[in-house]
Amino acid sequence: MSLASLGISSSFIIGCCIAAQIARRVSAKVLNRGGIVPVLINEAIAAAELCACCFELIIVADNFGVATYAVFLFMLTVWWGKVWGDASACPYTHMEDVLEGRTSFKEMALRTWAELMGGCCVYRIVQVFWWLEFAETHKGRAFGECSADLQVNVYLGAVIEGVATLLCRLASKALSEKEPKFSSYIDSFVGTSLVVAAFNFSGGYFNPVLATALKWGCRGHTNLEHIIVYWIGACVGAVLSVPIFKLTPVRRFLLGDEEKPKQA
Incomplete structure (x- = not known):
């Protein structure tokens, strides 16, 4: 596969990270700092960012190999660790917090729900991007099984x-x-x-x-x-x-x- 296709995948991943960071900044300014709502919004944004990037990483792995995929994943996890704050985009971290007495079962369930909503809904955005077929690696991926x-x-x-x-x-x-x-x-x-x-x-x-x-x-x-x-x-x-x-x-x-x- 051409490097142009890899460049398009890279651009999409970077764009997702930038969009998520903008969403976090807007959320922080619009919503009050107290309460559960900002927490849930941050979890949804983090999950959407994670899943959107990983949808494209599937394309990278399939066409450019696991080694290239690993390099992308490593850089992304470093980035997410720096910008996500208290969000984890992963339900079992909240289960651990429940066991440690740091959060309630209700908050764990709400965070998990927010993560699922963010992660699953973002596929429609990815699907549109694949449907446009800017890269040869996206051909047939938008509606394929x-x-x-x-x-x-x-x-x-x-x-x-x-x-x-x-x-x-x-x-x-x-x-x-x-x-x-x-x-x-x-x-x-x-x-x-x-x-x-x-x-x-x-x-x-x-x-x-x-x-x-x-x-x-x-x-x-x-x-x-x-x-x-x-x-x-x-x-x-x-x-x-x-x-x-x-x-x-x-x-x-x-x-x-x-x-x-x-x-x-």
């Missing part, structure tokens, strides 16, 4: 998504506590590496909202199988990260000497 990325048994896929999500969350928690230099880059590298490792097995989504926006109803798995792999698998992995991270051997392994017991 999608295929599932799950290439293994459903339960193995759930384990892959769950274990990888668990590892991602443990790494993020450790980096959040230690705050090393370039922690955002390290976190993005770990996440991207795990996505690439799982890419040819489950797709490496590690985010139920992202998986649902991109692959719900696609040929290759039933809706129940989708829920088992991408919702139950990922959410169980994330929830398990909360008690596992509190285990002394795990903290000692991840955090180093500062977690060793003090000598009497």
Whole structure:
């Protein structure tokens, strides 16, 4: 495929990021800072940005390879970590907050709903862009039937998504506590590496909202199988990260000497 097509995909992704940032700025000025509404708007914007970019990353991966896809994903995750603020565009982070007592079940449900709305609705914008066929890589993609990325048994896929999500969350928690230099880059590298490792097995989504926006109803798995792999698998992995991270051997392994017991 030509570099012109890659340039068009890159321009679309950059445009999505700019549009989302403008939406965040407008939202911050128009809405009051208090209350749940600004929080939900920010989650919806973040989810829309995430899913719009990842729709185009599918085009990049299919036509320019997983290595190119990984470079784009790494740069995007670094960017999102800097601009999203309290938004996560991912429901299991709120489940973790419920377990830790930092938020309520109601807020978790509302944030998840906002993320699903933002992530799923943005496809219509992507579809129009693909329909215009500015790039040869977009030909036939706007209304073509999608295929599932799950290439293994459903339960193995759930384990892959769950274990990888668990590892991602443990790494993020450790980096959040230690705050090393370039922690955002390290976190993005770990996440991207795990996505690439799982890419040819489950797709490496590690985010139920992202998986649902991109692959719900696609040929290759039933809706129940989708829920088992991408919702139950990922959410169980994330929830398990909360008690596992509190285990002394795990903290000692991840955090180093500062977690060793003090000598009497």
